Amino acid sequence: MVLVALLTGGLFLPQWAMFIVTIAFAKALVALGLMILLRAGLISFGQALYYCLGAYAAGALGRFLGIADIFVQMLAGAAAAGIAAFILGFLLAKYRGIFFGLLSLALSMILYGLLVKNETLGSTDGFNILPSTLFGTRPGPAWVRYAVLASAAVVSLGLALVVHRYLRTPLGRLAPAIKDNEIRVEYMGASARYAVHVIYVVAAVLAGVGGALAATTVGHIDPDMAFWTTSGEFIFITILAGTGSVVAPFAGALIYEIIHTTAYDLSPNTWQLSLGAALLIIIVFLPQGLWSLVSKMSTRYARHP
Amino acid sequence: MRKVLVALAVAAAMPAAHAQSVKIGVVTFLSGPAAAPFGVPAKNSAEFVVEQLNNGQAPAPYSKKGFGGAPLEIVLLDEAGSTTTQVTEFRNLVQRQNVDLIIGYVSSGNCLAIAPVAEELKKLTNFFDCGTPRIFEDASYEYVFRTSPTATMDSVGAALYVKDAKPGVKSIAGLNQNYAWGQDSWGDFEATMKVLVPSLDVKTSQMPKLFAGQYNAEISALLSAKPDVIHSSFWDGDLEAFILQAGPRGLMKQSLTILTTGETAMHKLGKQIPDGTVLGARGPFGPYAPNNQYNKWFHGGFVAKYKDEPNYASYQMAQAFLGVKAAWEKAQDANGGKRPSNEQVAAALKGSTFEGPGGTVKMSIGKGHQAVMETAYGVTKLQGGKLTVTNVKRYPAEKVNPPEGVKSADWIKGGFKAQ
Numbered sequence: 001m002v003l004v005a006l007l008t009g010g011l012f013l014p015q016w017a018m019f020i021v022t023i024a025f026a027k028a029l030v031a032l033g034l035m036i037l038l039r040a041g042l043i044s045f046g047q048a049l050y051y052c053l054g055a056y057a058a059g060a061l062g063r064f065l066g067i068a069d070i071f072v073q074m075l076a077g078a079a080a081a082g083i084a085a086f087i088l089g090f091l092l093a094k095y096r097g098i099f100f101g102l103l104s105l106a107l108s109m110i111l112y113g114l115l116v117k118n119e120t121l122g123s124t125d126g127f128n129i130l131p132s133t134l135f136g137t138r139p140g141p142a143w144v145r146y147a148v149l150a151s152a153a154v155v156s157l158g159l160a161l162v163v164h165r166y167l168r169t170p171l172g173r174l175a176p177a178i179k180d181n182e183i184r185v186e187y188m189g190a191s192a193r194y195a196v197h198v199i200y201v202v203a204a205v206l207a208g209v210g211g212a213l214a215a216t217t218v219g220h221i222d223p224d225m226a227f228w229t230t231s232g233e234f235i236f237i238t239i240l241a242g243t244g245s246v247v248a249p250f251a252g253a254l255i256y257e258i259i260h261t262t263a264y265d266l267s268p269n270t271w272q273l274s275l276g277a278a279l280l281i282i283i284v285f286l287p288q289g290l291w292s293l294v295s296k297m298s299t300r301y302a303r304h305p
Numbered sequence: 306m307r308k309v310l311v312a313l314a315v316a317a318a319m320p321a322a323h324a325q326s327v328k329i330g331v332v333t334f335l336s337g338p339a340a341a342p343f344g345v346p347a348k349n350s351a352e353f354v355v356e357q358l359n360n361g362q363a364p365a366p367y368s369k370k371g372f373g374g375a376p377l378e379i380v381l382l383d384e385a386g387s388t389t390t391q392v393t394e395f396r397n398l399v400q401r402q403n404v405d406l407i408i409g410y411v412s413s414g415n416c417l418a419i420a421p422v423a424e425e426l427k428k429l430t431n432f433f434d435c436g437t438p439r440i441f442e443d444a445s446y447e448y449v450f451r452t453s454p455t456a457t458m459d460s461v462g463a464a465l466y467v468k469d470a471k472p473g474v475k476s477i478a479g480l481n482q483n484y485a486w487g488q489d490s491w492g493d494f495e496a497t498m499k500v501l502v503p504s505l506d507v508k509t510s511q512m513p514k515l516f517a518g519q520y521n522a523e524i525s526a527l528l529s530a531k532p533d534v535i536h537s538s539f540w541d542g543d544l545e546a547f548i549l550q551a552g553p554r555g556l557m558k559q560s561l562t563i564l565t566t567g568e569t570a571m572h573k574l575g576k577q578i579p580d581g582t583v584l585g586a587r588g589p590f591g592p593y594a595p596n597n598q599y600n601k602w603f604h605g606g607f608v609a610k611y612k613d614e615p616n617y618a619s620y621q622m623a624q625a626f627l628g629v630k631a632a633w634e635k636a637q638d639a640n641g642g643k644r645p646s647n648e649q650v651a652a653a654l655k656g657s658t659f660e661g662p663g664g665t666v667k668m669s670i671g672k673g674h675q676a677v678m679e680t681a682y683g684v685t686k687l688q689g690g691k692l693t694v695t696n697v698k699r700y701p702a703e704k705v706n707p708p709e710g711v712k713s714a715d716w717i718k719g720g721f722k723a724q
Contacts (some may be wrong), residue, residue: 016400019393116484116514119492124484124515125414125437126388128421128444141425218392220418230387257393264394265401268381269335 006153010146018145020261022217024253025152027237029210031249032163033203034238039167040199041179045101046108047234050081050204052226053111054211056121057081059129059221068130070151074212081208085201093197096182108226115223126222129215152213159206160246166202167246171195207234240282242289252290325644326378327371327633329355330398332391332409333434333622335383338516342541342569343411343434343618344384349611350619351408354626355379357606363627364598372630373637375644380404384411388418395419399428406430406647408625411618413437413485420449429647431654433625434618436587437489438713441671448651452628452666452676453621456486457713458705459538459565459587459680460493461721465700466583466682467534468501471561476506478532478560480523482543483512490538490565496717508532520547524556535562544570548577557582563682568592569616571685575692582685584694588663590620592694593681595664599627603662624661628668628676631659667702670709677706 010018030051037044054077061067061076088107095103116124131138132148139147166172174195177185182192215221224230233256241252259278263271286292331351334344355377357363361370371377380402382394398404406429410416416435423430424446432440432449436456440449467474477498481487491510499505508530511523524547527535535556539547544564551557557579564570568586571578578584586593591614594600603623607615615623632654636645639653656673659666666676679702683694707716716722 014400016393016396019396023389023393119485119488122417122439122485123488124486125417125439128417131421131425141427144425214389218389218418219421220388220392220414222388222414222418224387224414260390261393261397264383264386264390265397268383271383272336 003153003157006157007150010149010153013149015145018149019217020257021254022145022149022152023214024257025149025156025250026210026214026217027234027257028250028253029156029159029213030207030234031237031241031253032160032246033206033210034234035241035243035246035249036163036167036175036199036206037203038238038243039179040175040196042096042196042199043101043235044104044203045228045231045235046104046106047203047207048226048228048230049104049108049111050085050207051211051214051230051234052108052115052221052223053080053084054078054208055215055221055225056115056211057208058212058215059127062130063127066130068133068216069136070132070134070148070213070216071155073132073216074151074155074209077208077210077212077215078205079208081204081211082201085204086197089197089200092200093193105228105231108231109228112223112226115226122222124223126220126224128220129218131219132216148213148217152217155209155213156250159209160250163202163206164246171198175199236279240279240289242286242291244289244291244295248289248291248294255290326376327406328378328380328402328404330380330382330395330402330404330407330409332382332384332395332398332407334385334411335381337385338542339411340385342616346613346616347411347434347618347622348381349613350607350615350622351379351626353607353610354603354623357602358626358630362602362606364602366634367599367627367630369634372633373644382409384409384415388414391415392418392422395422396426399426404428406629406650408433408622408629410435413439416440416451420444420446423449427647429629429651429654431625431629433621436486438675441675442712445672446674448647450628450651450654450668450674451671452625452668454588454676454678454680454702454706455713456489456587457493457707457717458677459585460490461497461705461717462680462682462700463536463563463565463583463585464494464497464501465705466698467498467536467561467563469698470583470684470696471533474498474502474533474561475504476508476530476532477534477536478508478527478530479510479512480520480527480535480537480539480547481510481512482515482517482539484515487512487515487538491536493713493717494536494565496714500717500720506532516543518543518546520550524551524554528554528556528559532560535560536565537562538565540566540569545574548574552577552579566617569618571692572614572616576687576690578685578692580684580686583682584685585680585682586617587621588617588678589681589699590617590663591615593683593697593699594620594662597660597662597664599660600662620661620663624663624666627661628654628657628659628666632657665702669702670706672709677702680705 057080058073241248432451438455563583565585567584636649636653683697
C-alpha cells in the first residue's frame with residue numbers, strides 16, 4: 001500500500017522534486033545502515049567508503065561493459081560493498097567506540113586517496129555514468145526521472161522491510177544488547193564479533209545500493225563521494241532522523257535535502273549559515289531526532305484512546 | 306500628483322519589463338577556497354556586465370540594451386558543495402526558477418557532471434572557466450558551450466614560451482597539486498616539452514596534495530634537482546604559500562619558474578614574486594588583454610566600480626556574457642525580431658566568432674561548441690612598486706589549440722600535426 005501511494009504520489013511531483021526525493025532515498029539507505037550500526041553502539045565515520053564503492057561499481061559497469069540498467073547497477077553496488085565489507089569486517093568487528101569510528105574513517109580516506117591518484121578514472125573530476133535504462137529500455141526525457149524515482153522507491157521499500165524483519169530476528173535483537181553490555185552477550189553464548197560483522201556487512205550493502213542509486217540519478221561520480229565530509233552528512237541525517245524506526249532515515253533524509261536546497265535557493269551567499277542554524281534548532285529541540293515526534297504522538301494516542 | 310503619476314508609470318512599466326526579461330542563472334564559487342581567486346571576481350564581473358548591458362553602455366556591437374532589448378536578470382547560485390548538490394541545484398534553476406539560460410562553473414568536475422543534465426533538460430548552458438578538454442572530446446552536446454579556451458592551451462603555450470625564453474632548455478621539473486587540474490596541467494606541459502626538446506630530462510614531478518599549505522620538502526627537492534625550468538599550476542592559497550616559501554630560498558632565481566595561473570596572485574603578492582618569473586593568465590586576459598575598445602570599456606569600468614583589478618576569471622565571465630548576447634541577437638534577428646528559443650540561440654552561437662575584452666573568440670572546435678583564442682605569456686618585472694609583465698609573447702589560437710576533431714592528448718603526442 002505504501003508503495004502504491006509512493007508511486008502514484010510521485011507522478012504528481014515536478015521533475016526537480018522527483019530528483020530531490022530520489023537523492024533522499026539514496027542517502028536514506030546509507031543512513032539506514034548507520035542506524036543499524038548505531039543500535040549496536042557503533043558509529044562509522046567512514047560509511048562513504050561503501051557509498052563511493054557502490055557508485056564506482058555502477059559507473060564501472062557502464063564504462064567497461066556498457067550496462068546502465070538501474071537494477072543491475074544497484075546489484076553491482078550491493079555486491080561490491082558487501083564483498084569489501086565482508087573482508088574489512090574481519091578487522092573492524094574487533095573494534096568498538098572511537099577506534100571503530102576512526103578506523104572506518106581511515107579506510108574511506110584510503111579509497112579517496114586511491115581514486116584521486118587514478119587518472120584513468122578521471123581523478124578528482126570523476127566520470128559520467130551512462131543514461132539510466134530500465135529492463136533494457138531507455139525511458140524518454142519526460143519519464144526518466146520518474147523511472148529512476150520509482151525504481152528507487154521499490155528497492156528502498158524492499159530493503160527497509162528486510163531490515164525491519166531483521167531487527168526482529170535474534171541476531172537483530174543482539175545489537176542493543178551488545179551496546180548495553182557486550183560481556184553479558186558473550187556469557188549468554190552469543191558471539192558479539194560475529195553479530196557486529198553481520199551488521200557491518202548489512203550496513204555496507206545498504207550504502208552500496210545507495211551509492212549506485214545516487215550515481216545513476218546524478219549521472220556523474222567523483223572521489224568526493226568517499227571524502228569524510230560525505231560520511232559526516234550521513235551521520236548527520238541519522239542523528240537528525242533518530243533510531244526509532246526504519247522509516248526514520250527516509251524522513252530524515254528528505255527533510256535534510258529540503259532544508260539544503262531551500263538554503264541554497266534563498267541565500268546563495270550564506271547558505272551554510274542558514275543550513276547550520278536550521279539543523280541546530282532541530283537538534284536542540286529534538287535531541288532524540290525527528291522520529292521522537294512520531295513516537296511521542298503515538299504514545300499520547302495510546303494513553304488517551 | 307507627480308509622485309502618483311510616476312508610481313503609476315512604474316507600475317505600468319514593471320509587469321511588461323518583468324515579463325520579457327531574460328533570467329540568467331550565474332553559478333560560481335561564493336564560498337570555499339575557489340571563491341576569492343575565481344568565484345567572487347567572476348560574480349562581480351557578471352554583475353558589472355549585466356548593469357552595463359541593461360543600461361546599453363557597452364561598446365558596439367553590444368550596445369543594444371540587455372539581450373536584444375530584453376533586460377537581464379541574474380539568479381545567483383553558489384558552486385560550492387558536492388557534484389550531487391550542483392546537479393540538484395542546476396535542475397532547480399531550470400525547472401523551479403525557470404531561468405532562460407545558465408552561465409557558470411569553475412570546477413571541471415562540475416562541468417562534466419552538468420553537461421549531460423543541461424542536455425537532458427534542453428537548457429542553454431555556457432561554461433565560463435572550467436578547463437578540462439574532456440567535456441567536448443568525450444561527448445557532443447547541442448545545448449552546452451564553453452566560450453573560454455581549454456586548459457590544453459595553457460600548458461602548450463607555457464611550453465612554447467619556455468622554449469622561446471630559454472632556448473637551450475635541457476631539464477624541467479614540476480610542482481602541481483595532486484588532483485585532476487594539477488595532473489592534467491603537468492601531463493600536457495611535460496608531453497609538449499618532450500616533443501619540443503626530444504632529449505629533455507625530466508628531473509622531478511612533485512605532486513603534493515591539494516591545499517597542503519606547506520611546501521618546504523618539495524622546494525628542497527626542486528632546489529637539489531636544479532632543473533632549468535619549473536612548471537606549476539598552483540592557484541590561490543597554495544600558489545601564495547609556495548611563492549612566500551620559495552622566495553627566501555631563491556628557488557625562482559635558480560630555475561626559470563612558470564606559474565600558469567599566476568595572474569590571480571600578481572595584484573596581491575606583487576612584491577613577493579621575483580622579477581623574471583613567467584606568469585600565465587589562462588589566455589589573453591588581465592595584463593595580456595589586447596588594447597581594444599572592449600577591454601578599455603571592461604577594464605576601466607570594472608576598476609571604477611570595484612576599485613580592484615579584474616583577473617582572468619572576470620574576463621572569462623564577461624566574455625561568456627558577450628558571446629551569448631551576440632548569438633541571442635543574431636538569433637532574434639533571424640527570428641523576425643521575436644524572442645529566440647534556446648535552440649535558435651544555440652544554433653547562432655555554434656561556430657560563431659565574436660570580439661571581447663580578451664580579443665577574438667572563435668567557437669571553432671568541439672563541433673562549434675568550444676572556443677579557441679590566442680594566448681600570451683610574459684615575465685614579471687617590478688616597476689614603480691607595481692608588478693608588470695615584459696617580454697610578452699603571443700601565440701595564435703591555431704598554434705596552441707588542437708584542430709577540430711583531434712583530442713588534445715593525441716594532438717600533443719602526435720607532434721602538433723594537422724595544424
